[in-house]
Amino acid sequence: MAVRSRLVDAPFDADRALGQFLAGLGGGEGAVVSFVGLARLLSKKGSRIERLTLDHHPRLTKRSLARIASAAAERFDVSAIDVIHRCGEMKPGEVIVFVAAAGPHRRAAFEAADYLMDRLKTEAVFWKREDAADGSRWIDPTDADYADRNRWER
Amino acid sequence: MKLLFFGRLADRLGREILISAPPEGYSIAELREIIAKEHPQAEADIRRSSVKACVGDAFVHDSFRVFEADIVEFFPPVSGG
Numbered sequence: 001m002a003v004r005s006r007l008v009d010a011p012f013d014a015d016r017a018l019g020q021f022l023a024g025l026g027g028g029e030g031a032v033v034s035f036v037g038l039a040r041l042l043s044k045k046g047s048r049i050e051r052l053t054l055d056h057h058p059r060l061t062k063r064s065l066a067r068i069a070s071a072a073a074e075r076f077d078v079s080a081i082d083v084i085h086r087c088g089e090m091k092p093g094e095v096i097v098f099v100a101a102a103g104p105h106r107r108a109a110f111e112a113a114d115y116l117m118d119r120l121k122t123e124a125v126f127w128k129r130e131d132a133a134d135g136s137r138w139i140d141p142t143d144a145d146y147a148d149r150n151r152w153e154r
Numbered sequence: 155m156k157l158l159f160f161g162r163l164a165d166r167l168g169r170e171i172l173i174s175a176p177p178e179g180y181s182i183a184e185l186r187e188i189i190a191k192e193h194p195q196a197e198a199d200i201r202r203s204s205v206k207a208c209v210g211d212a213f214v215h216d217s218f219r220v221f222e223a224d225i226v227e228f229f230p231p232v233s234g235g
Binding site: 037054055057059060063064085096097117120121122123124125126127128129136138139140141145 | 160161162164165208211227229230231232233234235
């Protein structure tokens with residue numbers, strides 16, 4: 001089982017991340033699902049976002065990424081998981097998060113990617129601030145984010 | 155005692171505040187009250203139950219006592235992705 005999680009403080013290329021993930025597979029996989037999250041151009045109120053800042057914790061952020069990646073690997077029939085998460089300041093259009101899951105069949109790979117994102121949205125140790133034309137806002141998880149996370153409670 | 159703040163709390167209070175603790179220490183609840191009184195700009199946030207206190211990389215309850223040598227971190231709700 002190849003489980004990897006990384007915290008990066010500079011822009012990264014999701015294409016390259018997927019290429020590396022594919023190149024590292026063992027050969028028994030029949031399915032790969034990846035997801036890329038991007039910094040939005042518009043806030044919920046429709047104002048133009050100039051900058052997104054992800055504050056993070058010096059130890060617990062990396063630990064939360066590793067814990068979530070390992071939980072996905074244990075829960076689903078997958079052979080490889082990769083999570084890459086940005087921190088610091090970024091511009092609209094830049095990649096915030098990349099997740100990938102590979103396994104023998106597609107269903108488990110889709111579910112693992114979905115699960116990874118639901119947990120990252122509500123449990124990864126980051127604090128997100130949007131600086132927009134009409135002011136700055138800290139973005140908390142929404143009720144829908146928590147509901148999505150709770151779908152996976154056993 | 156060192157207090158560290160993240161997210162919106164860091165905007166309101168800065169990353170770090172140093173305070174002196176009495177020999178019997180403070181409970182987390184007492185610390186919240188001290189911060190609220192001394193830093194009114196953070197009063198509403200620091201009193202929220204959704205803001206968690208963390209000591210030694212573990213969440214602690216409001217009754218937990220901390221002492222001069224401790225580092226106490228305050229976390230607003232986290233959100234990645």
